[in-house]
Amino acid sequence: xxxxxxxxxxxAMPEEIGSDLSHLQLLESEQHGDLTIHHGTWAEGxxxxxxxxxxxxxxxxxxxxxxxxSAPDIDLLLFTGVAGxxxxxxxxxxxxxxxxxxxxxxxxxxxxxxxxxPALNRAQLNPDTSWLRWASTALAQAAQEGELxxxxxxxxxxxxxxxxxxGDADVLDxxxxxxxxxxxxxxxxxxxxxxAEQEGMPWLVLRVISDGADASAAQSFGDFIQMYDHRAxxxxxxxxxxxxxxxxx
Numbered sequence: 001x002x003x004x005x006x007x008x009x010x011x012a013m014p015e016e017i018g019s020d021l022s023h024l025q026l027l028e029s030e031q032h033g034d035l036t037i038h039h040g041t042w043a044e045g046x047x048x049x050x051x052x053x054x055x056x057x058x059x060x061x062x063x064x065x066x067x068x069x070s071a072p073d074i075d076l077l078l079f080t081g082v083a084g085x086x087x088x089x090x091x092x093x094x095x096x097x098x099x100x101x102x103x104x105x106x107x108x109x110x111x112x113x114x115x116x117x118p119a120l121n122r123a124q125l126n127p128d129t130s131w132l133r134w135a136s137t138a139l140a141q142a143a144q145e146g147e148l149x150x151x152x153x154x155x156x157x158x159x160x161x162x163x164x165x166x167g168d169a170d171v172l173d174x175x176x177x178x179x180x181x182x183x184x185x186x187x188x189x190x191x192x193x194x195x196a197e198q199e200g201m202p203w204l205v206l207r208v209i210s211d212g213a214d215a216s217a218a219q220s221f222g223d224f225i226q227m228y229d230h231r232a233x234x235x236x237x238x239x240x241x242x243x244x245x246x247x248x249x
Contacts, residue, residue: 005243008067008074009050012188015229016081032066042240056163060188064195077203079192082210083184084166090209094152096183097135098159098205100124101190104175105162125193128202130247135204142238157183159205161190
C-alpha cells in the first residue's frame with residue numbers, strides 16, 4: 001500500500017487557511033510554546049499538518065521549522081494566505097502562485113548584492129518545477145470547472161516578502177523598479193521558502209490578492225480577511241482533490 005501524501009500547510013492567520021478544522025479527520029494537536037500544530041487526514045491517502053504562524057518572517061520561519069520537525073515525512077510545504085498587489089493588473093480575489101520569491105528587505109551590501117541570501121547565495125528562490133506544475137495545473141482545472149467561484153483566474157509570478165506591511169505607493173513603486181515582474185508583496189512566504197530550501201524540502205507559496213498595497217491597503221485588508229476565511233479552504237481543496245497529478249514521492 002502506497003504511503004499517504006503528507007502536505008504541511010502554513011498561514012499567518014487562521015483566516016488565511018480557513019479556520020474551520022472540521023475538514024480534517026483523526027485530528028490531533030501538539031503545542032510548542034504559543035504555536036499549535038494540527039495533524040489530520042483529509043481523505044484516504046492524504047494527510048495534512050497545519051499551523052498558523054503569526055505575521056512576519058521570524059514567526060513564519062519558526063513555524064516552518066517546528067512543522068517540519070514535528071512531521072519528518074512531509075512531502076511538500078505550502079504557505080498560503082493573502083497579499084498586496086504589486087502588479088496593477090491584479091485585483092482583489094486574484095490568485096497568484098509564486099514561481100519565484102525574494103526577501104525584499106534583505107540587503108547585505110557591499111558583502112553581497114542586494115536581495116541575496118548569504119546562506120544560499122541566491123536572491124530569488126524558485127519552487128521545484130514538478131510541484132509548481134502540479135499546483136498550477138490543479139488550480140487551472142479547478143477554475144475551469146467552476147470550483148473557485150469568486151476567485152480570479154490563477155496566475156504565476158514573483159512574490160516579494162518583507163517585514164513591512166506595504167501601504168505606500170512610493171514604496172511599492174520602488175520595489176517594482178528594483179524587482180521587474182513583481183506580482184505581489186507579503187510578509188512570510190520567502191522566509192518559509194528559505195527554511196524549506198535549507199532543509200531540502202519542496203515548497204510552494206500561494207497567495208490571494210487582498211488589497212492594492214496602497215494608502216487604502218489597511219482598510220481593504222481588514223474587510224477582506226473576514227470574507228476570505230469562508231473561502232480559503234476552496235484553494236486547498238482544489239489542490240488536494242487532484243493529488244493524482246502530484247509528483248511521485
